[in-house]
Amino acid sequence: MSRVLAVLEQRDGALRKVSHEVVTGARRLADAFGNSTVDALVMAAGAARGADAVGGFGADKVITLTNAAFGSYAPEGYARAIVDRVKAGGYDAVVFAASATGKDLAPRVAARLGRPLAQEVTDVAVEGGAVIAIRPVYAGKALLKIKIAGSPAVLSLRPNVFTPVQRPKAGTAETASVDGSAGRVVVKQIKAAPAGTLDVAEAPIVVSGGRGLKEPANFKVLEELAAAFGGRAAVGASRAVVDAGWRPHADQVGQTGKTVSPTLYVAVGVSGAIQHLAGMRTSKVIVAINKDKDAPIFKVADYGIVGDLFEVVPKLTEEIKKLHG
Amino acid sequence: MKIAVCIKRVPDSETRVKIASDGKSIDEAGVKFILNPYDEFAVEEALRRKEKAGAGEVVVIALGPAAAQETIRTALAMGADRGVLLQADRIPADGLQAATALAAELKAGGYDLILFGKMAIDDYNHQVGPMVAELLDLPCVTTVAHLEIENGKGTAEREIEGGVEVVEFPLPAVLTTDKGLNEPRYPALKGIMAAKKKPLDAKPTTIAAGGLDVLALMPPPERQAGKIVGEGAAAVAELVRLLREEAKVL
Numbered sequence: 001m002s003r004v005l006a007v008l009e010q011r012d013g014a015l016r017k018v019s020h021e022v023v024t025g026a027r028r029l030a031d032a033f034g035n036s037t038v039d040a041l042v043m044a045a046g047a048a049r050g051a052d053a054v055g056g057f058g059a060d061k062v063i064t065l066t067n068a069a070f071g072s073y074a075p076e077g078y079a080r081a082i083v084d085r086v087k088a089g090g091y092d093a094v095v096f097a098a099s100a101t102g103k104d105l106a107p108r109v110a111a112r113l114g115r116p117l118a119q120e121v122t123d124v125a126v127e128g129g130a131v132i133a134i135r136p137v138y139a140g141k142a143l144l145k146i147k148i149a150g151s152p153a154v155l156s157l158r159p160n161v162f163t164p165v166q167r168p169k170a171g172t173a174e175t176a177s178v179d180g181s182a183g184r185v186v187v188k189q190i191k192a193a194p195a196g197t198l199d200v201a202e203a204p205i206v207v208s209g210g211r212g213l214k215e216p217a218n219f220k221v222l223e224e225l226a227a228a229f230g231g232r233a234a235v236g237a238s239r240a241v242v243d244a245g246w247r248p249h250a251d252q253v254g255q256t257g258k259t260v261s262p263t264l265y266v267a268v269g270v271s272g273a274i275q276h277l278a279g280m281r282t283s284k285v286i287v288a289i290n291k292d293k294d295a296p297i298f299k300v301a302d303y304g305i306v307g308d309l310f311e312v313v314p315k316l317t318e319e320i321k322k323l324h325g
Numbered sequence: 326m327k328i329a330v331c332i333k334r335v336p337d338s339e340t341r342v343k344i345a346s347d348g349k350s351i352d353e354a355g356v357k358f359i360l361n362p363y364d365e366f367a368v369e370e371a372l373r374r375k376e377k378a379g380a381g382e383v384v385v386i387a388l389g390p391a392a393a394q395e396t397i398r399t400a401l402a403m404g405a406d407r408g409v410l411l412q413a414d415r416i417p418a419d420g421l422q423a424a425t426a427l428a429a430e431l432k433a434g435g436y437d438l439i440l441f442g443k444m445a446i447d448d449y450n451h452q453v454g455p456m457v458a459e460l461l462d463l464p465c466v467t468t469v470a471h472l473e474i475e476n477g478k479g480t481a482e483r484e485i486e487g488g489v490e491v492v493e494f495p496l497p498a499v500l501t502t503d504k505g506l507n508e509p510r511y512p513a514l515k516g517i518m519a520a521k522k523k524p525l526d527a528k529p530t531t532i533a534a535g536g537l538d539v540l541a542l543m544p545p546p547e548r549q550a551g552k553i554v555g556e557g558a559a560a561v562a563e564l565v566r567l568l569r570e571e572a573k574v575l
Binding site: 016073075076079098099100101103104106107108110111112114115116117118119120132135136137138139140141142143144145146147148149150183184185186187188189190191192193197198199201202242248249250252255256257259263264273274275281282284285286287288293298299300301302303304305306307308311312314315316319320323 | 336338339340341342344351362363418419420421422424446447448449450451452453454455456458459460464465466467468470480482483484485486487488489490491492493494495503504505535536537538539540541542543544545548549550551552553554555556557558560561562564565567568569572574575
């Protein structure tokens, strides 16, 4: 029998949604091993709200490790607690989210275990008892298929790829307090973005703008379109407009920005430079709106509208509002 | 202030990836190689920290083939003092092995800061910096977009989903740099000339294969050729219908 550990994330004491994806991915891996169990692990200052729900996505057990210093992300404290659990539990795989926290935490855990790490994995399988992972490289211009020899396999899953699947398991709760300090690296504060702001890497819908917007203030039309989707959309940007200082780097999609895989990607006034296409080509559905019918973006778009974005986008916003009205 | 910057030679971001005949790597013929863009922020930050301190040394370290000397010269032309090439015929897929080789070089260096770019734009491994920190038992902050250092203590800001984390740490430390931290300088002609005379020490390095076996490097699935729904605002209603009924995403 094999055992898979899914490392969940909480913020302000509430489980982050990406945790459902981690449990879903861990469950898929456990099923591939055959006859395997999934333990879900969350570090928190006390009980983590929503942790009891992950049984629904395939966790046999939900372990909460509490420590007064675990309310915020404590890189060294978290890593120590996870490594202790992994060693004691004899796990065959440890699965993280490839989120800001997961991508920081997974290398620390892997190094302490003396194990290799596959970050930003988009597919998993088991062949001959070994974990096989697919991960995009060169910003998605190629896919690398790797075999993780030995145990445990340590991997992080790209957000938005492992769509949560209901797979009810017992989800038995276990809580244990952990000794020790947060470590030398301490999160003092989180400066929150305005309420309801989604990250482009995690949003199910991304509306991206490029040079075709003409000036920074015109991003208002994209913000209005994003808002019409009722809190499910984030506004992204091309490298050209980020380099020009119109939009923050956090919003950049492409090889030197974020690689995104939303359900719907709407590229507005984005020509489609190779490094931008690399960052969004794994989106499930791509819509392009551009006045240049020969723009490369149309070659990857499922649906295109050739036209003036300042006429097309407000009309689209109006139609989406009707749907959600 | 003594600062190490670990850099990597990578294919230019505009490169069209062609799979080599071994089916496991890229065909490097005609590929232009550059200093990894995220490492430029690390080099720039190191130079600014040294300039601010008024004294110190910036050492750039690269793991890679002999051709990575050129990448080191780029950083020297920006203003770094000397370079070290850990010369290996290949860089393993397993980031822990790269981290092990770098940590061995860094260990006795007496560095106040060890900087990395947050990731390399080729392998997207996103791990060597924090792994080096673990191997050397140093505090580490990744994806730093703002940095203040005073009296042996640092405050860094890093972007997280929906906000910014403000993190405190003691020096010496390992940091990985994100875009937004600074605006990297272009090497001036004078710097390029000076870089040719700066010390660059090449050390033959053996890297263990590690625990990741590359089975294949594959092109991503081709996207089906899409359709132009129409022109202008008049096409919007049809687009929305297709998104609802055909693509089923609304």
